[in-house]
């Protein structure tokens with residue numbers, strides 16, 4: 084399980100040290116626009132607790148946090164209009180997934196046809 088770095092950029096957003104373009108907030112989750120969007124809709128949903136990635140969160144967060152976070156992701160997708168045409172959820176977890184920010188975040192991509200999920204090996 085990953086160690087949590089309290090100085091990562093999303094921890095700083097949660098503490099109000101760095102601004103974000105907030106979309107939605109619950110007791111345990113915060114949703115905001117990605118600073119470098121890869122699709123017409125590109126929103127990040129993060130838990131408010133100190134969890135480095137999905138592995139850490141699902142191993143250590145309470146059932147209440149996990150339920151709140153999961154619902155917040157679906158509610159955010161509806162709120163930004165992504166649910167109508169369909170959307171993709173991505174959460175990069177650890178080294179193999181090239182996770183850049185070590186605080187769990189779910190990407191919501193939508194607003195256009197998103198193509199295939201992954202390149203095949205060797206492509």
Ligand code: AMP
Pocket residue numbers: 092101103116117118119120127174175181182183184185
């Ligand atoms: P990942 O590779 O899954 O860790 O993705 C990190 C994401 O965080 C990238 O899509 C970045 O564009 C996004 N990001 C980094 N800094 C910020 C920030 N200050 N506000 C919003 N999104 C950010």
